Amino acid sequence: MNQWLNAKVIASIPIFIAVNIAAFGVWFFDISTQSMPLILGIIAGGLVDLDNRLTGRLKNIFYTLIAFAISTFIVQLNIGQPIQYVLLMTVITFLFTMVGAVGERYRTIAFGTLVVAIYTTLTYTPDNSASWFINPVMILLGTLLYSIVTIIVYLFFPNRPVQESVAKAFCALGNYLDAKSEFFDPDEIDEIEKKHLNFAMKNTNVVEAFNQARTALFYRIRGQHRHVRTQRMIRYYFAAQDIHERANSTHFDYRQIAEQLKNTDLIFRIRRLLELQAQACHDITACLRQNTPYHYNIRVEKALMGTIQSLELYSKEHAEQNNILLALQMLIDNLKSINWQLHQLEQETTENEQTAQIHTEQITGLKNILSVIGSNFTFESPLFRHAVRLSIVVFLCCSIVEFFQFNLGYWILLTAVFVCQPNYSATKVRLRQRIVGTILGVVIGSLLPYLNPTLEMKLGLMVVTSTLFFFFRSNNYSFSTFFITLQVLISFDVMGFDTQSALFPRLIDTVLGSAIAWFAVSYLWPDWKYLQLDKVSRQAIQSDAQYFLHIISQLQFGKGDNLKYRIARRYAHEYAAALSATMSNMNHEPKKYHAHLQAGFELLKINYSLLSYISTLGAYRSKMKRQQQSTFFLAEFYPAAKKIIYILEHIEQLPPAIFDKLQQAIETALKEAQNHLAQKDKATQQSSHIPMQQLNMINQILPPLYRAIQQFD
Numbered sequence: 129m130n131q132w133l134n135a136k137v138i139a140s141i142p143i144f145i146a147v148n149i150a151a152f153g154v155w156f157f158d159i160s161t162q163s164m165p166l167i168l169g170i171i172a173g174g175l176v177d178l179d180n181r182l183t184g185r186l187k188n189i190f191y192t193l194i195a196f197a198i199s200t201f202i203v204q205l206n207i208g209q210p211i212q213y214v215l216l217m218t219v220i221t222f223l224f225t226m227v228g229a230v231g232e233r234y235r236t237i238a239f240g241t242l243v244v245a246i247y248t249t250l251t252y253t254p255d256n257s258a259s260w261f262i263n264p265v266m267i268l269l270g271t272l273l274y275s276i277v278t279i280i281v282y283l284f285f286p287n288r289p290v291q292e293s294v295a296k297a298f299c300a301l302g303n304y305l306d307a308k309s310e311f312f313d314p315d316e317i318d319e320i321e322k323k324h325l326n327f328a329m330k331n332t333n334v335v336e337a338f339n340q341a342r343t344a345l346f347y348r349i350r351g352q353h354r355h356v357r358t359q360r361m362i363r364y365y366f367a368a369q370d371i372h373e374r375a376n377s378t379h380f381d382y383r384q385i386a387e388q389l390k391n392t393d394l395i396f397r398i399r400r401l402l403e404l405q406a407q408a409c410h411d412i413t414a415c416l417r418q419n420t421p422y423h424y425n426i427r428v429e430k431a432l433m434g435t436i437q438s439l440e441l442y443s444k445e446h447a448e449q450n451n452i453l454l455a456l457q458m459l460i461d462n463l464k465s466i467n468w469q470l471h472q473l474e475q476e477t478t479e480n481e482q483t484a485q486i487h488t489e490q491i492t493g494l495k496n497i498l499s500v501i502g503s504n505f506t507f508e509s510p511l512f513r514h515a516v517r518l519s520i521v522v523f524l525c526c527s528i529v530e531f532f533q534f535n536l537g538y539w540i541l542l543t544a545v546f547v548c549q550p551n552y553s554a555t556k557v558r559l560r561q562r563i564v565g566t567i568l569g570v571v572i573g574s575l576l577p578y579l580n581p582t583l584e585m586k587l588g589l590m591v592v593t594s595t596l597f598f599f600f601r602s603n604n605y606s607f608s609t610f611f612i613t614l615q616v617l618i619s620f621d622v623m624g625f626d627t628q629s630a631l632f633p634r635l636i637d638t639v640l641g642s643a644i645a646w647f648a649v650s651y652l653w654p655d656w657k658y659l660q661l662d663k664v665s666r667q668a669i670q671s672d673a674q675y676f677l678h679i680i681s682q683l684q685f686g687k688g689d690n691l692k693y694r695i696a697r698r699y700a701h702e703y704a705a706a707l708s709a710t711m712s713n714m715n716h717e718p719k720k721y722h723a724h725l726q727a728g729f730e731l732l733k734i735n736y737s738l739l740s741y742i743s744t745l746g747a748y749r750s751k752m753k754r755q756q757q758s759t760f761f762l763a764e765f766y767p768a769a770k771k772i773i774y775i776l777e778h779i780e781q782l783p784p785a786i787f788d789k790l791q792q793a794i795e796t797a798l799k800e801a802q803n804h805l806a807q808k809d810k811a812t813q814q815s816s817h818i819p820m821q822q823l824n825m826i827n828q829i830l831p832p833l834y835r836a837i838q839q840f841d
Contacts, residue, residue, distance in 0.1 A: 134292075134417045134418070135288050135289065135291070135292035135295075135417060136599060136603075137599075138281070138285050138288050139289075139598070139599075140176070140595050140598050140599045141281050142177070142274060142277045142278040142281050143170065143171075143174050143274065143283070143594055143595050143598045144594075144595040145277045145589060146170045146173075146270075146273050146274040146277045146278075147167060147170055147591045147594045147595065148591050149273060150163075150167055150170060150270060150273060151163075151165050151587035151588070151590055152587075153166070153730075154166070154587060154622070155583065155584065155587055160583070160622050160624065161623050161624065162262060162263075162266045162624060163246070163587075163590075163619060163622045163623060164250075164251050164619040164620075164622075164623055165248075165251040165263040165264075165266035165267045166266045166267075166269060166270045167270060167590060167594060167615070167619060168247040168250070168267060168270065169196075169244075169266060169267035169268060169269060169270020169272075169273075169274075170270040170271070170273060170274045170594070171270075171594065171597070171598075172196065172243055172246075172247060172267065172270070172271055173192070173245050173270065173272075173273075173274030173275055173278075174274055174598055175236075175239070175240045175243060176188075176236050176237050176239075176240035177274075178233055178236060178237075179279055179289040179290070179293075179344055179347065180346050180347045181346075182279075182282070182283075182348060183307070184347055185278075185279060185282060188233070188237070189275040189279075191237065191736075192237055192240065192271065192275070193268065193271060193272065193275075195238075195240075195308075196240070196241060196243040196244045196267065196268060196271055197264070197268055198241075199241045199242070199244045199245045199248070200221070200244050200245065200247075200248045200263075200264035200267050200268065201222075201261075201264050202216065202245075203216065203217070203245045203248045203249060204248050204252070204260055204261070204263060204264050204393070205260070207248075207249060208253050210530040211377060213526065213575070214523060214526040214527055214530060214531070216476060217245065217249075217521075217522050217523075217526050217541075218519050218522055218523040218526070220241075220242065220244060220245060221515075221518055221519045221522040221545075222515050222516070222518075222519040224238040224239065224241055224242045225238070225239075225242075225511070225514060225515035225518055225519070226229075226501050226504065226511065226512070226515050227501065228511060229500050229503075229504045229509075229511050230497050230500055230501065230704060231400050232343070233747040238526035240813060242545065243383075243545070244267060246269075246538065246541055246542050246545060247267060248263060248264060248267060249538045249541070250538050250539070250542065251263045251266075251267070252277075259264055270295055286357075287357040287358065287361070288347060288419070289344060290341075290348055290357075290358065290361050291361060291416045291417070291419070292416070292417065293337075293341040293343075293344040293345075294341050294344075294345075294361050294364050294365055294368070294416055295338050295412075295413045295416035295417050296337045296340060296341070296413075297334075297337040297338050297340070297341040297365065297715045298368055298409045298410070298412045298413045298416070299337070299409070299410065299413040300330070300333045300334045300336070300337040300338075300366070301334055301368055301371060301372060301375075301409045302406045302407070302408075302409030302410040302413065303330055303406070303601055304327075304330045304331060304333070304334050304372070304375060304406075305371075305375055305402050305403075305405050305406035305409060306403065306406040307323070307326055307327045308327065308402055309398075309399045309402035309403045309406065310323050310373050310553075311323055311327075311382040311386070311398075312382075312395050312396075312398045312399035312402065313386070313399060314386050314389065314390035314391075314395055316391070317383055317386045317387060320382055320383045320386075321733070323382075324733045324736065324737070325733060326731060326734065328704070328708050328732055328733065328736040329703060329708055329712070330737070331376070331701065331705065331708070332582070332704075332705040332708040332709060333746050334372060334701075335698075335702055335704070335705040336702045336705065338365075338368070338369070338372070338698075338701075339702070340699075341365050341368075342365070342698075345358070345361060345362060347668050347837070348361075349362070363473065363475075364412070364416075364473060367469040367470075367472070367473055367649055367660065369470050369694070369697075370465070371405075371409075371466050371469050371470075373428035373697065373743050373746055373747050373797040374462040374463075374465050374466050374747050375462075375466065376739065376740050376743040376745075377459075377462055377740060377743045377744035378455075378737065378740035378741055378744060378825075379456075379458045379459055379744055379818070379821070379822075380451055380452070380455045380459075380741075381467075385452070385455075385456075388449075388452060389416050389442075392438075392442060393438055394435070394438045394439060394442050394456075394569075397431070397434055397435040397438050398414050398435055398459070398460075398463070399427070400431055400437050400622045401432055401463055402463070403432045403465070404425070404427060404428045404431050405428060405466050405467070405470065408424075408425055408428055408470050409470075410733065411425065412470075412473065416517075419473075420655075422473055423474065423475065424470055424471045424473070424474060428467060428470065429467065429471075432463065432464060432467050435460060435463070436460060436464075439456055439457070439460055440830075451817070451821070454817045454818060455818075455821065458818050460746070460750070462747055465747070473533045475625075479717075480765055507653060507658075508658065510550055510655060511550070513550075513653045513655065513658070514550040515652060516653065517548070517648050517649065517652045518545070518548055518648075520652060520768055521544050521545070521548050521644055521648045521649065522541060522544070522545065522622075522646060524540075524644055525540050525541040525544050525641065525644060526538075526541060528540065528640075528760065528792065534633070534637075537633075537635075537637060539599075539633070539634060539637035539638065539641070539688070540637045540640050540641040540644070541641065542641070542643070543562060543637060543638045543640075543641025543642055543645070544641040544644045544645045544648075545687065546558070546562070547559050547562050547641065547642050547645040547646075548645035549649070550647060550655065551655060551713065552649050552650070552654055552655050552713070553713060555645060555646065555649040556646070556649075558605060559645060559646055560604075561605040561606040561609060562605070562609050562638060562642055563610025563638060563639060563642055564609075565604045565605065565606040565607065565608065565610040565612075565613065566609055566610075566613050566634065566638040567635065568606075568613075569609065569610045569611070569612075569613025569614050569617070570617075570631050570634060570635050571611065572610075572614060572615060573617040573618075573631060574628070575613055576589075576617070576618070576621070577628065583622070586618050586621060586622050587622065589614070589618050590615055590618050590622070593611045593612070593614045593615035593618065594611075594612075594615050596611040597611040597612040597615060607674075613634065616634070617631070618636070650838045655713070661710055661711075661714070661728055661731075662709075662780075662793075662837075663733065664698075664703070664706055664710045664836065665707055665731055665836075665837060666779075666780050667703045667706070668700075668703040668704055668706070668707045668735050669735065669738075669776055669779055669780075669833070669837065670703075670776070670777065671699045671700045671703040671704075672700050672703075672704075672738055672739055672742060672775050672776060673698075673750065673777045674696050674699065674700070674734070675696045675697055675699070675700035675739075675742055675746070676698075676742045676769070676772070676776065677744075677773050678692065678693045678696040679693075679698075679742065679746050680745075680766065680769050680770070680773070683745075683766075683819075686758045690737060692749070693746075697746065699771050700739055700742070701739070704735060704736060705733045707732055707735060708732060710728075711728050711729060711732050711754065727839055730832075730836060731836040731837070734829055734832055734833050734836055735833070737829055738826060738829055738833065741822050741823075741825050741826045741829075742826070743821050744818070745819060745822050748818055748819065748822075764797070764800075764801040764804065765801070765819055765820065766824070767797065768794055768797045768798055768827075770803070770821055770822060771790060771793065771794050771797075772823065772826055772830070774790070774793060775787065775790055775791065775830060775834075776793075779834055779837050780837050780838070782834070784838075787834055789829065791830050791831060791834075794827050794830075795827055798820065798823060798824050798827060801820055802820065802824075
């Protein structure tokens with residue numbers, strides 16, 4: 129059963145049950161004319177379904193029903209009054225979109241509320257004017273029905289959504305480790321630059337998956353009691369974080385190490401170990417999705433032992449390469465730590481998991497909410513641009529339908545709202561998928577009358593198409609559109625409309641709505657005009673500096689791996705991901721940015737190298753806490769580190785002369801430190817080499833980083 133009962137199937141169960149109940153109600157009470165608002169209410173409820181613990185879900189349902197009720201009744205009262213209706217839809221589109229500034233949950237409910245307003249319009253028929261409240265009530269009943277069913281399903285599968293989030297984190301982590309293993313291919317040394325960019329892009333996926341997992345866990349551990357399975361997911365999440373930091377660490381130049389080791393078995397063993405660790409992450413993903421226990425693969429341990437033995441043999445044959453050997457030892461130590469994290473996942477829950485803290489940004493209180501929304505009232509804000517753009521789209525669509533009196537023309541509005549995304553590239557992709565899915569749906573829908581289906585068959589097809597719409601909506605929008613098109617055509621037929629007459633208008637409405645959305649994102653404050661590489665890159669460097677500062681503070685004052693450290697690390701990776709996303713958008717946007725692409729990708733690579741060098745120190749800090757730091761280390765390491773942090777914090781403001789002076793001072797200090805270190809005992813040399821080496825590597829990339837930053841000023 130576990131093989132097929134995955135998170136996607138479980139997520140589709142509520143819609144399947146709810147539409148079945150609704151279909152039975154339509155058949156039993158003979159209310160075919162009210163079937164569409166009832167089903168659309170269920171779909172609207174599904175669109176705003178948010179994972180949470182039980183009390184959180186009940187609160188979400190309460191607020192959703194209030195928002196839906198206000199939306200549907202206000203719109204219903206204004207239908208038939210063109211000017212009032214067009215202005216109302218334009219205003220609520222802007223307001224609901226701006227509410228998204230408060231957070232993802234507010235954004236989801238606000239968008240669902242806008243969709244309910246459109247659904248109310250779609251289901252309006254002048255014949256029902258005497259009972260104006262029927263459609264709004266049916267929409268709310270559908271939402272309530274879905275909500276009740278989803279609570280019941282949640283009680284049977286309370287932890288599967290969280291498990292799926294953590295599974296996605298390990299899946300992204302597995303791909304990340306696979307990308308890391310590519311650096312240890314001695315036959316593709318010339319491809320190092322491409323590998324760096326690929327590695328940075330994979331890191332973006334890891335950050336996104338980690339954020340989803342963190343948010344899911346945050347809403348599950350807010351209560352007093354923590355379920356055993358939730359504690360287990362916390363352990364998995366923290367293990368994934370540690371593995372990520374270890375894998376992100378860089379102790380040497382990959383090109384140099386590949387050249388050095390290309391004729392040995394050591395480089396192949398390192399690559400194979402990373403590949404096996406990546407496979408272990410994918411195995412964890414499969415176990416979480418299938419809800420089966422994870423068992424550590426002994427092959428990974430054997431690969432680690434073989435790598436250690438290979439390093440020992442290489443060390444004996446190349447004893448004079450002291451620096452390379454220490455760097456390799458540090459790499460193996462990190463891989464050893466990854467193995468330990470994979471192995472300890474089988475252990476029982478510990479006390480740390482019961483008190484572990486997970487931080488996510490929350491905005492509470494009316495004053496703070498209004499302040500955050502108000503701060504976005506500028507065209508520099510992507511949300512504000514999208515709100516204005518989408519409001520204009522809604523105004524145009526409503527005006528066109530009212531002016532030309534299109535029958536069922538508000539499918540133009542529905543299409544435009546779903547297709548118009550904040551991102552230019554995302555809109556183009558969504559547009560193609562929507563048109564393809566609609567064409568296929570119309571073609572297949574045109575064949576339905578030839579089956580001469582009974583009412584029972586039509587209702588059964590409504591259940592199937594609605595369920596498949598939800599099943600595919602998160603990972604295949606074309607299929608999702610195909611099934612919802614079929615569902616709509618069947619709903620028209622059930623309500624007594626001529627389905628054949630709705631086919632062509634449905635297709636035309638989709639093309640017209642998509643064209644309006646494309647025009648809006650292309651010419652109305654398109655986001656590609658506001659891509660600010662200089663701003664995003666400065667934010668990335670600033671967050672790197674804060675991450676570095678937290679590491680140095682912990683090394684100097686002996687603090688543990690606390691919440692503030694994890695937050696600083698997360699911000700550093702999130703801004704690195706934002707820089708990567710900016711470059712990806714520039715790469716797909718109009719040719720305006722093509723002249724800056726090479727310099728931008730160079731900056732992306734340098735920033736990621738900086739982050740990986742800092743991560744190495746982060747992974748090393750546990751060792752340094754266990755050892756007595758010498759007077760030499762205190763006098764040499766921390767002053768140089770703090771100078772580097774100062775440069776990173778002020779890199780865009782420093783005049784060239786001042787930067788050169790500071791960088792030279794750091795370089796001189798590090799050389800003197802290396803000379804002093806050579807005169808110390810072996811234990812001091814070994815304990816201080818890696819931290820001093822990382823400072824030296826960070827210092828070496830400061831000049832190209834400074835040039836890259838200044839280039840975009």
